[in-house]
Amino acid sequence: MRYVIIGAGGIGGTIGARLFQSGHDVILSARGSHLAALRSTGLRFITPNGTETLRIPAVGGPADLELREDDVLIVATKTQDTAAALAAWAPHADGLPVVCAQNAVENERLALRLFADVYGMLVWMPALHLEPGTIVAYGTPKSGMLSVGRYPQGVDKLSETIAADLDRSGFASWADPAIMRWKYGKLLGNLGNAVEALAGPDPAGLDLAGRAREEGVAVLTAAGIDVTTPDEERARRGRLVEHGEIEGVPRPGGSSWQSLAKGSGTIEADYLNGEIVLLGRAHGVATPVNAMLQREANRAARESRPPGSLSVGELTALM
Structure with a gap:
């Protein structure tokens, strides 16, 4: 399974970095100077345990990437950018699952208009992204708390697999059937x-x-x-x-x-x-x-x- 992170800011960058560090196949999607920095020098990932530069593949959008059947799209943009991001990816990602790793409760509704399999994710993660190519994750000993479940409710094999992957990658994560309550x-x-x-x-x-x-x-x-x-x-x-x-x-x-x-x-x-x-x-x-x-x-x-x-x-x- 490959994780495609749409919006590689503080939240998406941290999720992608931790999954990549634990051996998962990861693609970061970013824009502008942040994308240029990721491509040229890699992701500078700063945590309480030190700094590491990660050479995670980065794309500007779906046109730069051949999507696979085993891809999972993790949307980590701000909510005001969700509709545009989903509209850009939907024509290329028919049948793929979408995980909304975002604050607010509107993202899942927006995703369900375009994708059949939508998952909500609680995000409790102190992070910072102000400088292109650099993500700072302050959470310790785990980088964040990320529960995941189907939208509007329920769990399935995929949500359990995603939660297990995150839990083994430096997060406190579990599959929750009432994700929107969180x-x-x-x-x-x-x-x-x-x-x-x-x-x-x-x-x-x-x-x-x-x-x-x-x-x-x-x-x-x-x-x-x-x-x-x-x-x-x-x-x-x-x-x-x-x-x-x-x-x-x-x-x-x-x-x-x-x-x-x-x-x-x-x-x-x-x-x-x-x-x-x-x-x-x-x-x-x-x-x-x-x-x-x-x-x-x-x-x-x-x-x-x-x-x-x-x-x-x-x-x-x-x-």
Whole structure:
């Protein structure tokens, strides 16, 4: 079986690197200067245990690759890029399974429009990708927690095989029949991403992030959506994945922070805070905190503002 990683950023790059290190056949798909660096010098993979350069084959898209019957596509783009990525690969990948190794809960629905066999993956992995050709993975002793299951529910032989491959490759992984329950739990945890991106690592932002989560819990309850609890998540993760320190490479922020830092022009708020806003409107639950965070995160990305461009007080006033 060969793993084709679509989106070789912090998450996809780490998954690909660990699978490659453990002897699996891996292809990385990337764009622009990141692709050029992967092709010319390889992937510089930095972890708490050291730095290694991995010569993993890299392509720019399906036109650069002859797909095989035993390929598994792992999509690790940001959600705002999922539709375009799937549309590019679908004409060349008929019959292949797709694994959504992403935050948010919209990716699997997008994939199911184009692919028959879709799998969701919970991603709990502290990683950083700001420099072309370089991925930093902070998780230790495991690089991340990755459960996988069929979408919308169930497990099968393939999900069990993928989980076993990941578990033997430096991740805490298992096949879970209720994978979306875990992904909705992760969604609640990601509602504070926009606070960190907009206001930086200000402790005062914890209260605002907590208010966003409270809205999320109320919305999911009204929608009748089952979700994991923080205690359940911590119990499952245990001491398997902790944030390790890497000398000279501190982790400045999460995925949304990194989107602003790179000036990518887009951010995932529509599919994190925006998911809560959508469900709130559908079920009659007010979501003023998440609506403000969605709006201001998109504005910051659109205007190429750096991370930390607003204070927590300014954000609160904008509600």
